[in-house]
Amino acid sequence: MVDFRYHLVSLVSVFLALAVGIILGAGPLQNAIGDTLSNRVEALRASRDDAREKFDAANDELKSSNAALKKAGEQLVDKTLTGRRVALVVMPGASDEEITAAQESLTLAGATITGRMDLNAKYASSDGAAHRKAVAGQVGPALGQAQDAGPDDVIAAAISHILRKGVNDGASAPLVAALTAKGDALVKIADLKQPADAVLVVAPKELRLANASKAKKAAAAKVYTQAFKDLSAKGPTAALGADGGKNDLIVSLRGTKSGSTVDHAGGTQASINTPIAVASEILGGHVHLGTGQSAESPIGTRVDVAVPGAAGSNAANGNGNG
Template identity: 30%
Template sequence: MEHLRPLGPGARPLISLRRHVLTLVAVFLALGLGVVLGSTSVATSIRDAVVDREETTAAQLESTRAESAERRLAVDRLDDMAGELARPVLDGTLEDRPVLVVVAPGASDEDVSAAVDVIGAAGGIAAGRVTLTDKAVDPDADAEVQALVANLPIGDAPATDADLGTQLGTAVGRAGLLRTEDAEPHLDDDDRETVLTTLSDAGLVEFEPGTLRPGQLALVVTGPGEAESTAVRVASFARTLDREGAGAVVSAELTGAQGYDAVTVLRSSGEDGVSTVDSAGSDSGRLATGLALAEQLARGQGHYGLRPDATAAVPSLPTAPAR
């Protein structure tokens, strides 16, 4: 029997190349199989979860749509009812009271026409329409407006440091409204014409010559959303009209968009003089507008409509026609 030669110092047993390869292949096959099985299991779980989530989301979406449709139907029916009640409720509440309509930039023709209809339905007199141009709310025109108002024949001019909404509101209010204390014009006819014509020639307001008479109340119709600077100026303008006449109401569209309008500014400032209506395009908003004008005659005030910051949908019904 042949004796095996002992291994020398540091020598290692030889392992065949085949065994090496087989071992490595086995290891990689095991790893690969584990990854495949594991990933298949995970993929299946994810797929099942996604399917379940999609089914749940679809069901929730359908439920939300149905609930939204029901609420929309309820709102539409209530608005229809407000439309039916508007004329009999408003009848006589503004009997023979002249109301000046001021149209702010962005207001729709439909809302302006509806405002005029509301005044007529309440027995009031449309005293005419003054439209504020884009220039009237443009900060770049501030210096020009200030210099112009300072030289108009409007009596006591506002302070030189007054904001431009106040300055323009003073000019329009003196020319377009009756005094609070005695329901007489602030200015004589010549001065009224000079003020309005000068503002028109400067591109700040627009009106149809011969169609304006002094109003006892002012209704400012705005758009559904405005730049913050515009909203702040229109709000200040409305406050000034409120002081120059027997009262003022600002109306705007109801909108879900985030943004500013004069109604938002007045409400957020805690306004307690000017009334606001936030749903001018709806029948309920038009009813609220007419009642808010009548309420202003008695120096009542409130914030009406459907936005969360409104105090009520409409003002309380008057117990008797305003005197």
């Protein structure tokens, strides 16, 4: 049995230690601890303020650089597309901000936007393959397509005709009816009354297809990629996409070796490169601009397209890729 005196000594030791701690904390150590903590707080505050100043300075410099680049870019593309008409083809998932930015950049270069055609999920879904085959059977003869042409190629040819001839063209009416049939529409058309000299395809970083598996999305991406290739074969076609990462759709379009491409949609860089890519296509050349995978140059060089009807203008300036 433990002696009572052992407990007493233990209790006295505890209280003595507590008393010594209180005395030292309130006396000699108080100022030292307080000064140390205060110094650390001040150092952290100074470090934070310094980091904030550096961030603000870098942010201001970036804004100034972007403003200068934008101003230089406006001069670089000014009047390069005067009198030219451009139609937009929008793939599922492309953002409204990027579409608006593309329209503004083309307009600043002097182009007129003739309208817009949105390709919907049914355009490329695995489940809609039978329907697309039936539509191709309807529109193929009107386009003079070979009987062995693939359904998706025939539909892309129909889209190209509508874009480049306008919805008021006599041959466009049955094509529009087949592609926009109520309940089975493959596309949505806004305006497009005027024929376009060039087509700009706006692609998303990732296709937005509801309830689609990874395999179905990959299959759909191939259909949209083929559509870009087919449109390019019919006339001047450029594509605008995301940041050009390994799995971006724009990289897939770029890999077709047809048409022109621009990455980093919505940015200052793309606002300069988009009119340059379209102008290059009208003159029969292909460029791949941006900083993404397989891009040839961060910024393109000025391309002047002759104004329709002006001296020196000719049929080659707007009738396809040479």
